[in-house]
Amino acid sequence: MSYVNGLKCRECGREYPIEPVYVCEFCFGPLEVIYDYKNIKKVLTKNTIGKREKNLWRYRELLPIDGEPQVGLNSGYTPLLKADNLAKELGIDELYIKDDTVAHPTLSFKDRVVAVALTKAKEFGFDTVACASTGNLAHSVSAQGAKAGFKRFIFIPATLEASKIIASLVYEPNLIAVDGNYDEVNRLCSEIANKYKWAFVNINIRPFYAEGSKTHGFEIIEQLGWKAPDSIVVPCASGSLLTKIWKSFKEFKEIGIIKELSTKVFAAQATGCSPISTAIKQGMDVIRPVKPNTIAKSLAIGNPADGFYATQAVKESNGYGEDVSDQEIIDGIKLLARTEGIFSETAGGVTVAVTKKLLEMNKITRDETVVICITGNGLKTQEALNGQTVSPYYIKPNLASFEEVLKKISL
C-alpha cells in the first residue's frame, strides 16, 4: 500500500501523477513527492517504527515506493553517537554525531538516496541506472546497482581522487570520466537523460531519490528519544540533504511523532565552493553559481540544484550558513579523529570546522543540544591528508632501536 499522492511543482503547485519526471512543464520548477499524511498518521507510530528492522525502510510510509523495498535493506540506521570528547574541546554541553561513515554498504549517506532511487527505478521498469556524481554517489550506484542487477552508467569529473575512482571501478560499472567539473558533467547528463531511457538517479528520478535523505533526519529524531535537536549542522553540495532533513523534521511533527519543532538548521560549505552559505550570509534569495576550488570534492557543486530551497529552510528555521578554508577542513578532520575516533572524509571536516565557527560566533550556544551530520568515510579521500598527518617512527627490528625512538616520545 502506498501513501503517495503524486508529484507537485515546488513553484506553481501544479500536480502530476507518479512518473519518472522532475520538472514542471509549465514553469520548469522542480517536482516534489507529496503524501497522504492523514492516513500515514494512523499507521506510522513510534510503536510500529520501533518494531521494524533497523534499516532506512523502517519509515517506509514516508518514502515514495508502491511495493516492497527492493534495494538497500542493509542501509541506514547508522549510529547517533554522544560526542563528549569533541563537545569538551568545542565547549558544548551536549553534542551528537550522526555517523553516516559506517553501517552503509559504500560508507556514505548516498546509500540512503540510492536505496530509494533504485527501488523506484525497478518499479518504473528501468533496466539501466545512471548518475552524475562528485564521488560518493558513483560508489553507491555502482555497488547497489550491481546487487540489484542493473546496467550502470556512472559519470564523474575526471579529476576526482584516484581512491574514489577505484572504489567505483571495483563494481565494474561503465564509468565515464568527463573532462570537466561536476556542473559540466551534470549538464551533459541532463542531455543524455533526455535521449536515453535510463534512470538517472539524480536527474529524471531526482524527486524520488531526494526523499531518501529524509531517513537521516527521521533516525536522528528517533535516536534522540523522539525529539528534534536545538541545532543541526549539515554539509551542503546541491542542498538536497539539508532541505530533506528539514522536511523530515516537519513531517514527524505533522504526523504527531514529535510535538514541538524549534530546530535551527545550519548549512556548512567549503569557502572554495560556497554558493549556498554565501547567499545566506548576504541575505540573498538568489544563488550565484561559482567555479569550485576546494579539497571537499564531494561538496563541490558550483550551481546547486536545491540551493534556493536550502536557503529557505535555513531562514525558516532561524539557522545560518558558514564556510571554511581547506586548512580548516583538514584541521576539522583531524580534530574529529583525535577526539572521537571517527575518520571522516573532507565533507565531515567541513561540518566540524563550521560548527566550531558557529560556536565562536554565538550562532550556536553551549547549552543547546547539537547534532552534526558526518556524511562520508575518510578512507575514501585519504589524498586530502597527504603530508598533513603525524609521521611514523622508522626503526630497525631490534629493541635498542625502539628504545632510542621511545626516548623522543613524550608519554
Ligand SMILES: *Cc1c(COP(=O)(O)O)cnc(C)c1O
Ligand atoms: C552528496 C554529499 C553531501 C551533500 O549532498 P547534497 O547534494 O547537498 O544533498 C554531503 N556529504 C557527502 C559526503 C556527500 O557525498
Ligand SMILES: [Zn+2]
Ligand atoms: Zn510549476
